[in-house]
Amino acid sequence: xxxxxxxxxxTSPLHQIHVDGGAxxxxxxxxxxxxxxxxxxxxxxxxxxxxGIFDISHMAExxxxxxxxxxxxxxxxxxxxxxxxxxxxxxxxxxxxxxxIVDDLVTYRLTDDTFFVVANAGNRFAVATAxxxxxxxxxxRVSDLSDSYALIAVQGPNSxxxxxxxxxxxxxxxxxxxLKYYWSTDALFDDQPLLIGRTGYTGExxxxxxxxxxxxxxxxxxxxxxxxxxxxxxxxxxxxxxxRLEAGMPLYGHELGIDSFPVQAGLGRVVNLKKxxxxxxxxxxxxGPPHGSHVLVGLTTEGKRAGRAGYSVxxxxxxxVGMVTSGALSPTLGHPVAMAxxxxxxxxxxxxxxxxxxxNRIAASVVDLPFYKRDK
Amino acid sequence: MTDQNSLQYxxxxxxxxxDGDTATVGITAYAAxxxxxxxxxELPKAGSVVSGGxxxxxxxxxxxxxxxxxxxxxxxxxxxxxxxxxxSLVNSDPFGEGxxxxxxxxxxxxxxxxxxxxxxxxx
Numbered sequence: 001x002x003x004x005x006x007x008x009x010x011t012s013p014l015h016q017i018h019v020d021g022g023a024x025x026x027x028x029x030x031x032x033x034x035x036x037x038x039x040x041x042x043x044x045x046x047x048x049x050x051x052g053i054f055d056i057s058h059m060a061e062x063x064x065x066x067x068x069x070x071x072x073x074x075x076x077x078x079x080x081x082x083x084x085x086x087x088x089x090x091x092x093x094x095x096x097x098x099x100x101i102v103d104d105l106v107t108y109r110l111t112d113d114t115f116f117v118v119a120n121a122g123n124r125f126a127v128a129t130a131x132x133x134x135x136x137x138x139x140x141r142v143s144d145l146s147d148s149y150a151l152i153a154v155q156g157p158n159s160x161x162x163x164x165x166x167x168x169x170x171x172x173x174x175x176x177x178x179l180k181y182y183w184s185t186d187a188l189f190d191d192q193p194l195l196i197g198r199t200g201y202t203g204e205x206x207x208x209x210x211x212x213x214x215x216x217x218x219x220x221x222x223x224x225x226x227x228x229x230x231x232x233x234x235x236x237x238x239x240x241x242x243x244r245l246e247a248g249m250p251l252y253g254h255e256l257g258i259d260s261f262p263v264q265a266g267l268g269r270v271v272n273l274k275k276x277x278x279x280x281x282x283x284x285x286x287x288g289p290p291h292g293s294h295v296l297v298g299l300t301t302e303g304k305r306a307g308r309a310g311y312s313v314x315x316x317x318x319x320x321v322g323m324v325t326s327g328a329l330s331p332t333l334g335h336p337v338a339m340a341x342x343x344x345x346x347x348x349x350x351x352x353x354x355x356x357x358x359x360n361r362i363a364a365s366v367v368d369l370p371f372y373k374r375d376k
Numbered sequence: 377m378t379d380q381n382s383l384q385y386x387x388x389x390x391x392x393x394x395d396g397d398t399a400t401v402g403i404t405a406y407a408a409x410x411x412x413x414x415x416x417x418e419l420p421k422a423g424s425v426v427s428g429g430x431x432x433x434x435x436x437x438x439x440x441x442x443x444x445x446x447x448x449x450x451x452x453x454x455x456x457x458x459x460x461x462x463x464s465l466v467n468s469d470p471f472g473e474g475x476x477x478x479x480x481x482x483x484x485x486x487x488x489x490x491x492x493x494x495x496x497x498x499x
Binding site for chain 1: 409410412413415416418434436437438439440441464467
């Protein structure tokens with residue numbers, strides 16, 4: 001047995017709540033974050049059937065504002081951010097000039113010329129620096145507000161009722177019953193500004209709450225109280241990982257990285273080659289990755305033993321044709337699922353493939369992503 | 377509930393209950409907690425000859441894989457069929473119903489006492 005212990009000092013503004021709630025912690029991008037409150041499986045099932053509340057305050061928030069903000073983001077990011085409406089959110093990529101993925105991020109448009117960019121914790125400084133560098137020829141200001149914001153996610157079929165029932169949330173600009181997926185609304189919580197996005201990373205309906213750090217503990221408590229009648233449980237990063245894996249959502253550092261082109265990760269649609277003007281990474285993306293570059297696929301296997309990140313994908317004769325990037329025994333489906341980068345020729349030819357699970361070759365089938373899709 | 381004071385331990389987070397020439401082996405609550413929810417265990421078959429300090433099984437949780445080491449040289453007398461059917465027993469009762477293997481052994485190596493193991497995991 002290995003003995004992993006958290007070795008980082010950075011903690012969330014909700015840390016004491018997690019300690020009091022009996023959480024165990026893991027090091028995540030330099031943060032000590034809750035991995036589970038006792039049973040990651042129970043937390044996983046709660047998100048699929050009732051609701052779970054996650055602290056994701058380690059995520060980075062970067063404000064982009066100024067007259068050129070929309071044009072700037074069209075240049076800095078792979079998507080056409082100028083096309084989204086006020087209060088709308090968009091998933092996009094920050095590419096480097098070589099077409100590699102610096103980060104995947106969600107951007108909310110707050111006003112005509114104000115955007116709120118949410119980046120992965122581990123990429124905070126890479127994203128903030130890249131945005132600042134790319135802003136040189138634009139009338140725009142890039143402000144890293146990550147230290148000022150906490151982020152709480154309520155995910156699951158009961159999330160809307162919980163958000164509506166939370167005491168202290170007032171002045172909601174768009175009623176939550178009318179808020180569409182990937183849209184946001186302004187609100188107040190105890191007279192402090194609150195941004196609520198109908199977004200998430202679990203494959204379930206859900207809401208994300210951006211709040212100043214000093215109000216985060218009160219908001220968490222209000223959501224937990226409101227959630228008591230709806231089966232809400234605190235959930236940690238372990239369940240978050242199995243949830244997003246079932247939902248086929250890529251994780252930076254696993255499915256996405258500086259060495260992968262968007263099209264390899266199945267994110268070709270996220271890059272808008274039709275938008276006018278240049279953007280960072282455009283020429284490289286147009287040229288495309290080298291012929292035969294590995295592509296991301298979904299794999300399922302029989303039995304209970306799961307292929308995990310780093311395990312080899314092999315053919316019958318043992319030739320290595322790919323690598324698993326994420327894998328687990330799916331709690332919802334009851335069989336192992338994995339995402340893997342594999343040689344496209346193997347897939348095209350229908351060659352039988354296997355995952356090498358610690359020396360045992362286990363037959364794998366290529367399946368469409370996501371593995372799990374909720375009923376709407 | 378087994379008295380944890382009466383057990384011996386390894387630095388690899390296994391506990392051993394000695395009864396005559398039979399050692400019952402499981403993983404500690406500390407190890408089960410670190411693993412998270414156990415979803416699958418693979419244990420050696422009865423009759424297998426095992427060497428102390430070698431990997432003889434695997435304990436998989438949703439998020440990682442733990443290895444089970446044989447703490448003694450010997451022969452597997454029994455693998456716990458109950459945890460095969462319900463791996464969550466490793467989490468819910470690691471020192472009792474969640475035991476993993478019984479081994480018939482000839483010699484016992486030096487193991488840790490409860491106090492020594494408690495000190496180890498407190499470090």
